[in-house]
Amino acid sequence: MTSAHAHRDVKDLAESYDVIVIGAGPAGLSAATTVSTFGAQTLLVDENQTPGGQIYRSILLAQAADRRRLGGDYWRGREIAEAFTRSGVHYAPATTAWSIGPQHDEQGQVIGHEVGVSANGTARLIRAKQVVLATGALERPFPIPGWTLPGVMTAGAAQIALKSSGLIPEGRVVIAGTGPLLYLLAAQLIDAGADVSAVLDTTPKENWLKALRHVPAFLVSPYVAKGLRLLRKVHRRTKVVRWVSALSAEGAGMLKEIVWIADGQEHRMTADLLLLHQGVVPNINFSNAIGCKHAWDEMQLAFRPWIDDWYETSVAGIAIAGDGAGIRGADAAALQGSLAGLGCAGRLGLIGSDDRDRHAAPLKAQLAEVTRGRNFLDTLYQPSRSFRIPQNPDTIVCRCEEVSAGKVRESVRAGAIGPNQMKVFLRSGMGPCQGRFCGLTVTELIADERNVSPEKIGYYRLRFPIKPLKLRELASLPQSDSAKIAVLADLADTHHSKSQ
Amino acid sequence: MHREPDIVVIGGGLMGACVAWGLARRNLRVCVLDEGDIALRASRANFALIWVQGKGLGFPAYAAWTKTAAADWPRFAADLESDTGIDVGLDQPGGFTLCLSDRELQASVDALEQLREQSGALAHPYEVLDHAQTKMRLPAIGPDVTGAIYCPLDGHVNSLRLFRALHAALLSRGVDYRAEHAVDTVEPRDGVFIVKGTWGEIRAPKVVLAAGLGNAGLAPMVGLDAPMKASRGQIVVTEKASRFLRYPIVTLRQTDEGGVMIGDSEEANGASLAVDHAISSVMADRAIRMFPLLADLNVVRTWSAFRVMTLDGYPIYDQSQAYPGAFIAMAHSGVTLASRHATILADAIAAGTIPEEVSAFATRRFHVSACA
Amino acid sequence: MFRRAPDRIRDQFTFTFDGMPITASTGDSVAAALLAAGIRACRTTPVSGAPRGPYCMMGVCFECLVRIDGVGNRQGCLIPVREGMKVETQKGSHVLTVEQGS
Numbered sequence: 016m017t018s019a020h021a022h023r024d025v026k027d028l029a030e031s032y033d034v035i036v037i038g039a040g041p042a043g044l045s046a047a048t049t050v051s052t053f054g055a056q057t058l059l060v061d062e063n064q065t066p067g068g069q070i071y072r073s074i075l076l077a078q079a080a081d082r083r084r085l086g087g088d089y090w091r092g093r094e095i096a097e098a099f100t101r102s103g104v105h106y107a108p109a110t111t112a113w114s115i116g117p118q119h120d121e122q123g124q125v126i127g128h129e130v131g132v133s134a135n136g137t138a139r140l141i142r143a144k145q146v147v148l149a150t151g152a153l154e155r156p157f158p159i160p161g162w163t164l165p166g167v168m169t170a171g172a173a174q175i176a177l178k179s180s181g182l183i184p185e186g187r188v189v190i191a192g193t194g195p196l197l198y199l200l201a202a203q204l205i206d207a208g209a210d211v212s213a214v215l216d217t218t219p220k221e222n223w224l225k226a227l228r229h230v231p232a233f234l235v236s237p238y239v240a241k242g243l244r245l246l247r248k249v250h251r252r253t254k255v256v257r258w259v260s261a262l263s264a265e266g267a268g269m270l271k272e273i274v275w276i277a278d279g280q281e282h283r284m285t286a287d288l289l290l291l292h293q294g295v296v297p298n299i300n301f302s303n304a305i306g307c308k309h310a311w312d313e314m315q316l317a318f319r320p321w322i323d324d325w326y327e328t329s330v331a332g333i334a335i336a337g338d339g340a341g342i343r344g345a346d347a348a349a350l351q352g353s354l355a356g357l358g359c360a361g362r363l364g365l366i367g368s369d370d371r372d373r374h375a376a377p378l379k380a381q382l383a384e385v386t387r388g389r390n391f392l393d394t395l396y397q398p399s400r401s402f403r404i405p406q407n408p409d410t411i412v413c414r415c416e417e418v419s420a421g422k423v424r425e426s427v428r429a430g431a432i433g434p435n436q437m438k439v440f441l442r443s444g445m446g447p448c449q450g451r452f453c454g455l456t457v458t459e460l461i462a463d464e465r466n467v468s469p470e471k472i473g474y475y476r477l478r479f480p481i482k483p484l485k486l487r488e489l490a491s492l493p494q495s496d497s498a499k500i501a502v503l504a505d506l507a508d509t510h511h512s513k514s515q
Numbered sequence: 516m517h518r519e520p521d522i523v524v525i526g527g528g529l530m531g532a533c534v535a536w537g538l539a540r541r542n543l544r545v546c547v548l549d550e551g552d553i554a555l556r557a558s559r560a561n562f563a564l565i566w567v568q569g570k571g572l573g574f575p576a577y578a579a580w581t582k583t584a585a586a587d588w589p590r591f592a593a594d595l596e597s598d599t600g601i602d603v604g605l606d607q608p609g610g611f612t613l614c615l616s617d618r619e620l621q622a623s624v625d626a627l628e629q630l631r632e633q634s635g636a637l638a639h640p641y642e643v644l645d646h647a648q649t650k651m652r653l654p655a656i657g658p659d660v661t662g663a664i665y666c667p668l669d670g671h672v673n674s675l676r677l678f679r680a681l682h683a684a685l686l687s688r689g690v691d692y693r694a695e696h697a698v699d700t701v702e703p704r705d706g707v708f709i710v711k712g713t714w715g716e717i718r719a720p721k722v723v724l725a726a727g728l729g730n731a732g733l734a735p736m737v738g739l740d741a742p743m744k745a746s747r748g749q750i751v752v753t754e755k756a757s758r759f760l761r762y763p764i765v766t767l768r769q770t771d772e773g774g775v776m777i778g779d780s781e782e783a784n785g786a787s788l789a790v791d792h793a794i795s796s797v798m799a800d801r802a803i804r805m806f807p808l809l810a811d812l813n814v815v816r817t818w819s820a821f822r823v824m825t826l827d828g829y830p831i832y833d834q835s836q837a838y839p840g841a842f843i844a845m846a847h848s849g850v851t852l853a854s855r856h857a858t859i860l861a862d863a864i865a866a867g868t869i870p871e872e873v874s875a876f877a878t879r880r881f882h883v884s885a886c887a
Numbered sequence: 888m889f890r891r892a893p894d895r896i897r898d899q900f901t902f903t904f905d906g907m908p909i910t911a912s913t914g915d916s917v918a919a920a921l922l923a924a925g926i927r928a929c930r931t932t933p934v935s936g937a938p939r940g941p942y943c944m945m946g947v948c949f950e951c952l953v954r955i956d957g958v959g960n961r962q963g964c965l966i967p968v969r970e971g972m973k974v975e976t977q978k979g980s981h982v983l984t985v986e987q988g989s
Contacts, residue, residue, distance in 0.1 A: 069945055081895075084892070154943060168942050168944070180912065181895025182889040183892055184888060184889055185888060208892075269928065415932075429682055430685070440675070440682070448947060486753060486809050489796055491796070498796065501749075501797070504781070506618060
């Protein structure tokens with residue numbers, strides 16, 4: 016078996032693979048490594064320069080100082096990335112996957128998938144019998160007044176800057192929101208020497224009550240000791256403001272001041288950097304555009320794709336592992352990736368079902384172990400209504416097209432009863448981010464205005480390319496005779512395509 | 516609390532909304548039954564051209580109908596704006612067909628000459644331009660453009676704002692618009708029509724089938740028919756770019772918001788909406804040869820949609836002989852013809868008689884000789 | 888608003904932002920290098936002209952769009968910055984000029 020080697024140029028990739036894995040976080044790395052050990056020709060496509068995803072970003076480049084700064088949990092990614100490096104998986108870093116469509120045989124039967132990839136201005140369609148999406152999570156939208164001002168970023172962004180470039184926030188830094196990552200980031204930044212002026216905790220009081228019944232499972236979970244240690248550290252080293260019920264960022268073209276309400280009182284603080292976080296949600300752009308079935312998760316307040324025991328979606332040959340299938344965290348993602356890899360190996364006939372199940376049993380046991388206590392966290396850190404469904408009509412909801420919450424509500428009353436009609440009315444979700452930072456907000460706003468469940472409202476129907484592609488790249492893809500006829504009818508033979 | 520409407524319009528796309536608005540302006544109580552958020556909405560996928568050039572070869576009434584539709588668009592847009600305050604971005608500077616080979620140009624010229632012979636003085640004006648003449652008017656064209664046809668009557672609108680304006684207009688005229696009211700059956704009984712869906716039923720003395728592709732199933736229920744053929748089109752859309760093109764090109768236009776739309780393919784496919792990258796590639800390739808400066812623009816969306824395409828490609832407007840009061844209205848060119856649908860067609864439906872100008876579009880043309 | 892951990896100052900080189908020379912470290916993305924240099928806004932929106940800066944740093948928000956070596960609307964957080972790179976503020980929508988295509 017050859018060791019994984021980077022193909023900088025998509026031109027070097029094979030025409031087809033047994034398995035294409037998209038995403039090089041813990042789920043993708045594990046899926047690719049696992050399935051390739053059973054002899055599957057495997058390609059892993061990832062947008063970043065090096066393996067690790069967001070959670071283990073730059074892990075193979077990290078030095079002792081990074082380990083001290085980022086902690087043991089981060090360092091755990093090294094083993095996963097190194098195992099991948101030793102595997103026979105073909106690796107395409109700095110490569111964007113932008114579409115997945117069915118591949119048909121001459122009788123029109125679906126025999127696999129065709130994955131659109133692009134790097135350095137060259138696009139190609141690569142075939143695969145099985146595809147594993149490991150595209151992870153993204154920050155839940157945090158639509159507050161002023162969240163579009165330069166100087167306001169996601170907490171995850173600060174963590175990425177810390178991991179990939181060793182950037183440490185300085186000046187007056189405020190971290191606001193809710194969720195386990197909030198305190199983790201605060202602790203990491205404080206350890207790295209950042210001046211964190213305040214942590215504004217938006218966790219609603221009533222969540223503690225609701226979370227009580229999940230305490231027993233939580234107490235025996237791996238989160239407990241870690242969580243308490245973080246909380247203590249943050250409380251000792253910076254000002255923590257609890258029960259924040261409203262928040263906004265102010266400034267003329269640049270963040271100047273943060274305004275919040277806690278215990279009925281308005282407070283102000285000048286700030287240079289505001290880091291927002293209220294949990295992460297599955298990144299469903301790919302699975303949505305493919306047409307996989309999704310359901311609304313009432314606990315995590317997000318849509319997630321339907322999957323079976325082997326992480327296969329409602330579309331045969333497309334599996335989703337890791338946070339993209341529902342938020343379970345990095346340790347669970349790695350295990351899910353291995354299980355999805357076993358599932359692929361089984362569907363490819365590289366492994367019998369008995370063998371597959373035998374390999375899977377210990378992984379499933381570990382998965383149950385590492386996800387224990389998750390219900391407590393999900394309940395405690397469920398972001399409050401007012402931070403998900405903007406109350407102020409002027410708050411921007413769609414950052415790209417600059418659509419406000421008030422406009423969305425108005426349009427519901429004018430007949431735009433769902434997110435796709437809303438696109439037509441307001442262009443919300445039609446900018447370059449393709450709804451990633453407004454989709455959930457728009458769904459919940461419409462649901463609120465119509466007084467029905469988000470499940471019933473549904474989500475944007477997304478279109479390929481799910482990441483932008485240059486027109487010249489699209490023009491370079493193979494052109495069939497039937498395609499020329501579709502565009503030019505009986506003049507099709509006059510179309511002399513460039514032979515690049 | 517809803518009184519029985521005078522008329523039920525089935526379909527809330529461009530056709531249904533135009534007809535409903537027209538009827539409401541004539542003070543009729545109108546109820547529009549529309550589908551939900553996810554539906555085969557040709558109105559959401561259109562190319563937003565108001566296009567006269569080359570239309571109506573073999574069907575003079577259609578050539579005339581299209582021409583008057585374009586001529587009447589400014590008034591239609593102004594009326595919409597006065598009802599809603601929404602400017603639909605109408606611009607009719609004339610439009611081009613850009614040709615990338617002499618044969619393409621010749622094919623266009625031949626078709627237009629035939630059209631001129633057919634329609635005589637009523638034929639639309641046009642100019643045939645060579646590369647240099649085209650470049651004078653469209654400086655961004657590439658060397659592969661061999662020539663162009665220019666017709667001064669063509670134009671375009673912002674189709675998203677048009678859609679929104681029509682909805683706002685329905686609201687302002689008190690139309691009872693009901694989303695998530697897909698219609699399963701229409702039953703004629705004792706001079707009224709009972710329109711039913713999983714949501715319940717509603718009755719009215721008149722009904723308009725404006726359900727696009729859905730008309731094929733509904734029409735036979737009221738003694739009408741809607742012979743259709745499968746037609747799938749694909750569109751590529753880029754990110755917003757600075758203004759480089761005011762004129763609509765039949766296969767390419769820049770919206771007033773800056774995005775570039777590239778169309779338009781046609782396949783006899785009524786089964787799958789999966790985007791065919793090979794078709795996108797041909798369209799993208801031609802777009803770059805027409806305007807090389809587009810090569811580095813980012814594509815943000817591609818999609819395919821089924822056209823509302825009748826068997827011969829021309830509109831169908833008709834009233835049921837067996838059940839008078841039941842009307843059918845469907846057309847592929849829902850944007851171009853919007854000004855007719857909201858006025859003359861709505862008037863005809865309100866009056867209950869189809870005037871001469873519209874009678875050529877009755878379905879009997881499919882049952883007599885093929886000369887129509 | 889950011890400073891760099893001393894152990895991460897590596898193989899420094901220079902690129903320009905709107906003509907201004909900026910020092911970057913090997914491994915930086917364009918967006919990270921701009922943040923390290925104290926630059927918060929890197930574009931204005933095509934809709935209202937409002938200034939925007941890097942927001943997610945992971946390729947999904949499209950707020951860090953910049954012009955790089957003459958090509959508009961590139962995602963600064965996904966592109967490694969290189970010596971001599973000419974990075975510019977993305978002002979509104981992608982600028983098309985006739986010369987660019989000929």
